[in-house]
Amino acid sequence: MNFDIDDSIKILCDKIRSLYQEPSDTAGVRFHPSEALETRNGLLKNLKSLSGLGYFDMGIEDGRNSIALARARETMACLSPSLFLSVEMSTRIFGALIALYGSSEQKEEILPALKGGTLIGAVGLTETGMSLENMAMETTGRAMEESITLSGEKPYVLNGPVADLIAVAGKYEAENPGVGFFLVDRASAGLLIGPRISTVGFEGTALSSITLNDCQLSPKSLMGPFEGNEVFTKLRNWEDQVLTTAALGLMRRSYESALKYAREHESGGKPIIAYQEIAFKLAEMLTLLQTSQLLAYRAAWMDETGDREADVLARCAKVFCSESAQDVTNQAMQILGIHGYCSHNRVEEAYRDVRYLQVSGTSSEISRMKIADWIMH
């Protein structure tokens, strides 16, 4: 047993922080470009610098979570939530998918560029009316003589407007059918990227639909076909890890901002932290933050060590951290008062971003059902 964070992890987190020297105390690192090209260039620039730090050395080749990765992700999410989400979706999740399920040719072609920060990836999984449980995917790739014809629609693809390569999940109709991923280049004919969708939070992360109209792909672009659901379960788990650590980051920035504000802002001749109504809120926020951190780190550690309970702990962490983050960002907003309510501050941004965490990945509802199924089995 050891509750100290290793020095190597601290060093990496310090490096990440030094990369994003905050322009001011309240602004945070805003990453909210509205134009696709601007978003793409901004993302590439950041991918490159993060690559230089070794931020992509974890969790891609083996697809495993770890305490180091969880802590690094938390640090990044705290600094710039939108950038964090874009980066993780592009490089770590897309990357792990290629590393674990891609052909050796695909790996050789894609992974170096991805880890070097010169390529943006995306994954198209969710469809309207589809749930991971029944896998009723409509998107279909048909094997033709020398190509694959891909058709279907993915209504919500993170990084859709900026990605170089999109891994699109779908049915594969061929002699040996199954489900698989089709790697679609952004320049492919028949790929239509929808307009950027306006969202409540994570405004810097570009989201769009993609439509595939008889998109012609080389047979080499196929990953799979796979039997069973394993690859999709893995994908969801990776996504959940990102959302869990995003929750830690959002809590940390909200708590830190609220603490600073409560010490500086005066009312009745004393800083508002001198009032129990404020100080005790902060105490609850810190309690939720620390509890969430330990739970998320332990879940990550279990994944790292292959613990029998790793899956159920990951779900507990996802529910607890995302719901606690909602609570903490809400309390932080309350402490900042009208200052928090005005747009463009770290807390207001976190308050909106946090709403994504419970609905995305494995939702709180499905997570709870899975936890109960696991403990009752």
Next chain:
Amino acid sequence: MDFSFSEEQKLFREQVIRFAKKEIVPRVREHDLAGKFDFESFRKLGNFGILGLHFPEDFGGSEADVVTSVVAGEALGEAGVDGGLTLAYGAHTFLCADTIFTHGSKALREKYVPRLASGEWIGCMGLTEPGAGSDVASMTTRAVKENGRYVLDGSKMFITNGPIADVAVVYAKTDKNLKHAGISAFVVEKDTPGFSAGKPLQKMGVRSSHTSELIFENCQIPEENLIGREGAGFLMAMQTVEWDRSALMAPFIGGMTYGLNKCIRYAGERIQFGRPIGSFQAIKHKLADIKIFIEAARTLVYRVAWCKDQGRPLNHLEAAVAKLFVGDWSLKPANDAVIIHGGYGYCHEYDVERNFRDSRLAPIGGGTSEIAKKIISKLM
């Protein structure tokens, strides 16, 4: 960071669960309902070695680390031992014996610790007073030095093991003009003239532990019974609080696991609308919430224990965070366990209502949630 337990700790956990299920749990309900302390179970805890676990072998202990003590506490709860007995054990071992061991003179340690470690004697600790709870420094119990003796006057309130204790660690003011720095700690034996205990208080939960007032009227004790030096009492009390907030919290978490296991069984067997209620999402939701609480809380408690094992003094922030979370966040899952059992849950037979009553102490005893928040907000 590393969250693993040693093989020894894992094995010990299994041993404690097996022992408790066989020797103690069958007796628990009767004593809880009657509000009766179970001397036999307490002796069994002593014989098994739990009461003195962390003391050196010379003092009748096993030299276990704090984490292992927490493992034992959690295992007792998980086996189904009630919060009353585990509270009695906590007050005895950590609040009384450990204070004498850590701060007492050689003579005090040698006289009391082995007897407490074996369970031959029962210990208690008196800090809270009728008029001084969270505001410890406002205590009015006095200890005046006269002719080589200390004379104690005053009273202590809500003292776990008060009516059954053979020996008490008592905090009193040796200098009434000072606040915290005027507090000193003493050992007082049961039959000392002028020392008496009130009748056991009727409580909502932890009913198998006896709680009462301690009364001191011109109670004279030898000056050697001063623990440490005059004025150092408050620091000692604060150090015991780390135990309060780790090893004493562990049975709560184990108890929640015990309750969850009961819920899992019941939800699988209870048929309504033609299917087990465990197949309804509303019940699954509650089961998941209990599991989430357990996993969130236990890591906090082990962190306090681990910090203590590293010899890091006064981990007040970690301890207060653990105390606040276990206290304030345990009420809903404890309630959920009752609700899952419906009408049966409201009856004593299913034990979940006992857990519910016992867990109500968590935000009150050993420093209230409000005090925990006060500490956290001071230290953050």
